[in-house]
Amino acid sequence: MSSPAAATIPTPTLDSQSPALLQSITSHGGYAFTRMATLAAAGDQRAAEAACEMAWEQLHSGPWHSVLPVWRDAYSMACLHVAKFHFSNGEFRDALRSLDLGIIMGGPLLRKDMDSAIEVVSAAKSRQYRNGVADDNKGRENVGARLLVHPQEFDKSEALRILPIRSLSSKIVAKRSILSLETFLCEFFLSGSPVIITDCMAHWPATTRWNDMDYLRRVAGDRTVPVEVGKNYLCSDWKQELITFSEFLERVQSNACRSKGPTYLAQHQLFDQINDLRKDISIPEYCYAGGGELRSLNAWFGPAGTVTPLHHDPHHNILAQVVGKKYVRLYSASCSEDLYPYSETMLHNSSQVDLDNIDEVEFPKAGDLDFIDCILEEGEMLYIPPKWWHYVRSLTTSFSVSFWWSSDSGSSVSV
Ligand SMILES: O=C(O)CCC(=O)C(=O)O
Numbered sequence: 001m002s003s004p005a006a007a008t009i010p011t012p013t014l015d016s017q018s019p020a021l022l023q024s025i026t027s028h029g030g031y032a033f034t035r036m037a038t039l040a041a042a043g044d045q046r047a048a049e050a051a052c053e054m055a056w057e058q059l060h061s062g063p064w065h066s067v068l069p070v071w072r073d074a075y076s077m078a079c080l081h082v083a084k085f086h087f088s089n090g091e092f093r094d095a096l097r098s099l100d101l102g103i104i105m106g107g108p109l110l111r112k113d114m115d116s117a118i119e120v121v122s123a124a125k126s127r128q129y130r131n132g133v134a135d136d137n138k139g140r141e142n143v144g145a146r147l148l149v150h151p152q153e154f155d156k157s158e159a160l161r162i163l164p165i166r167s168l169s170s171k172i173v174a175k176r177s178i179l180s181l182e183t184f185l186c187e188f189f190l191s192g193s194p195v196i197i198t199d200c201m202a203h204w205p206a207t208t209r210w211n212d213m214d215y216l217r218r219v220a221g222d223r224t225v226p227v228e229v230g231k232n233y234l235c236s237d238w239k240q241e242l243i244t245f246s247e248f249l250e251r252v253q254s255n256a257c258r259s260k261g262p263t264y265l266a267q268h269q270l271f272d273q274i275n276d277l278r279k280d281i282s283i284p285e286y287c288y289a290g291g292g293e294l295r296s297l298n299a300w301f302g303p304a305g306t307v308t309p310l311h312h313d314p315h316h317n318i319l320a321q322v323v324g325k326k327y328v329r330l331y332s333a334s335c336s337e338d339l340y341p342y343s344e345t346m347l348h349n350s351s352q353v354d355l356d357n358i359d360e361v362e363f364p365k366a367g368d369l370d371f372i373d374c375i376l377e378e379g380e381m382l383y384i385p386p387k388w389w390h391y392v393r394s395l396t397t398s399f400s401v402s403f404w405w406s407s408d409s410g411s412s413v414s415v
């Protein structure tokens with residue numbers, strides 16, 4: 001049994017919600033968890049760690065959608081307890097890791113406590129750094145690798161060599177500069193047509209900051225993020241990992257020598273998790289078209305060669321290219337039948353057709369379909385209407401943000 005020192009993290013929601021949450025967990029058979037969480041609250045660090053493991057097991061006991069929400073809140077609760085112990089022991093990096101895991105995998109009940117705990121720990125860590133106490137990040141800085149995308153990284157002939165074959169019927173995506181919301185609505189949104197919008201992102205701090213390794217490491221280096229490793233999510237050797245952002249940046253920089261396939265921070269709500277990065281971007285006004293709701297902001301960050309295979313999403317999407325460039329191919333929603341979607345519910349929005357290597361015998365209709373494509377350049381945004389099929393390949397180190405929103409009007413109902 002270890003007792004917390006004077007420094008602690010205030011957790012008002014945890015303190016007030018604990019009895020009700022533990023009662024609910026007990027009623028779902030979590031007696032052992034409740035016992036451990038109670039001991040943790042009384043100052044037992046080992047019990048906090050045991051509670052964390054128990055909840056983690058529950059989160060991994062079946063498909064994600066079948067996990068009872070109460071176990072996700074239980075996991076956050078245990079993570080908060082563990083973080084508080086690390087904090088009082090001066091183990092700030094470990095505290096951040098516990099809090100991030102609680103945010104990524106846990107439930108919403110204790111989210112406010114998690115967010116303010118992150119602030120308290122980050123502030124303490126910066127103070128420690130300023131006071132010259134050894135910092136694990138020191139010495140990792142990779143001199144000469146300050147810029148994420150070096151001008152020489154993009155070899156056009158190489159990029160074209162890996163691009164999928166262009167069919168004769170392909171067209172390029174329309175491109176407009178400084179498009180007004182009204183014109184966007186009338187010419188693209190209402191008819192459900194993709195468009196690239198240029199010159200619309202220069203005011204984002206992200207455009208100058210996110211190409212700077214030192215900046216990214218400073219604001220997010222110690223934070224834990226989920227990444228995907230492997231060719232793409234449809235391949236058998238694909239897996240997910242939880243690593244620190246610093247470790248992720250190192251992998252991005254050393255991508256060339258990785259045999260397991262690229263590491264991709266894909267479709268993660270990074271800006272909900274890391275407030276400093278959220279401040280670097282703004283919601284494009286186009287996302288208010290249709291009078292619906294913003295559904296999610298996702299980060300897509302990785303080295304050259306990441307592939308998101310052909311799939312569609314139910315929402316309107318502005319894909320903003322902040323760092324580097326990507327090849328994007330789009331097929332209209334009306335092509336669905338000929339793109340052979342998987343029949344399993346989980347993958348019904350993904351095509352069985354591998355665009356990097358089309359099997360014309362198994363999927364004879366796929367090769368003849370009309371599509372439009374583009375190279376989405378740094379500083380451009382691409383509007384992808386709901387249900388449009390898209391395939392995306394990064395041509396350089398690339399950091400994009402997708403803004404998904406729903407609408408009360410527009411093309412989402414008619415496609
Ligand atoms: O950028 C990518 O790799 C995929 C983006 C995507 O699928 C989306 O924004 O919906």
Ligand SMILES: [Fe+2]
Pocket residue numbers: 311312313390
């Ligand atoms: Fe998508």
